[in-house]
Amino acid sequence: MKLLGMMIVLIVGALLMYASEDMPGWGDPAAPASMHVSPRYIEMSEAETTVPNMVTAVLGDYRGYDTLGETAVIFTAGVCCVLLLRRYRK
Amino acid sequence: MIERVQDVIIETACRFLVPFIQLFALYVVAHGHYSPGGGFQGGCILGASFILICVAYDIEETKRRMTENLNTFYCSLGVIIFAGVGLVCVALGGNYLDYGVLHKIFPVDPAGARSLGILIIEIGVGFTVMAVMISIFLNVASKGKHEDELK
Numbered sequence: 001m002k003l004l005g006m007m008i009v010l011i012v013g014a015l016l017m018y019a020s021e022d023m024p025g026w027g028d029p030a031a032p033a034s035m036h037v038s039p040r041y042i043e044m045s046e047a048e049t050t051v052p053n054m055v056t057a058v059l060g061d062y063r064g065y066d067t068l069g070e071t072a073v074i075f076t077a078g079v080c081c082v083l084l085l086r087r088y089r090k
Numbered sequence: 091m092i093e094r095v096q097d098v099i100i101e102t103a104c105r106f107l108v109p110f111i112q113l114f115a116l117y118v119v120a121h122g123h124y125s126p127g128g129g130f131q132g133g134c135i136l137g138a139s140f141i142l143i144c145v146a147y148d149i150e151e152t153k154r155r156m157t158e159n160l161n162t163f164y165c166s167l168g169v170i171i172f173a174g175v176g177l178v179c180v181a182l183g184g185n186y187l188d189y190g191v192l193h194k195i196f197p198v199d200p201a202g203a204r205s206l207g208i209l210i211i212e213i214g215v216g217f218t219v220m221a222v223m224i225s226i227f228l229n230v231a232s233k234g235k236h237e238d239e240l241k
Contacts, residue, residue, distance in 0.1 A: 047201070048201055048204065049201060049204040049205055049208065050201045050202050050204070050205045051123045051204070051205050051208060052123065052124055053122065053123055053124055053125065053126075055126075056122050056123055056128055056208060056212075057204075057208065059128065060128075060207070060208035060211055060212060061187075061189060061204050061207070061208055064176070064187035064189075064211070065186075065187065067172075067211065067215065068172050068173065068176070068187065068211075070130075070215075071129075071168060071169055071172050071214070071215050071218050071219075072169060074218055074219055074222050075165060075166065075168070075169045075218050075222065077222060077226075078165055078218075078221065078222030078225050078226060079165075081222075081225065081226045081229055081230075082162075082225060082229060085229040085230065085233065085234035086229055086234040087233070087234040087235045088237065089235070089237055
């Protein structure tokens, strides 16, 4: 069973390494993210949200779902910590 | 367990520091539009102020200022604020978390409504982060038996 798990891990790792060859280079200006998404945020975020801080605009508005998920993750972490550690006096 | 050490210097210094830390935390939350900051960072600082009370005094003093029920309430209040703003946007005819439609109930233009929506969700995030920080610290520091500290 351990051998099987090890083999799965190695195969998946090799596949991921192989797939990462096709990813655009780090900070490549011709990457799709740099071509469409980033210029749009840089040019339009202040006009669309009146927020000078681009990071806040992206975090709170454009990526609102992401931040909602992060908040839910923190909430879940707190609840799990209470569930695991809390000992009520009988 | 955190035993209370009656040290006048430490207790006075922390009692003096805590309001400024909390004011700075509120500043970080409210000023996230213009400078580095926001709900996560501000909530962390706000939680740290209560942890400082816990370190300088003891758990009993912390729970007197922030009771466990209130803390649990804040914990979920933040998520409710965040998700509630999204539902309000849906009710006003927009997409989920599309703050632009908030201009129908607040006296701002659509772009300003987005800024307002971001502020509201940052406040919600701040509530949750603060409460979770305090809750985790109390539970870890007291091995989950911090109600014994309250006589």
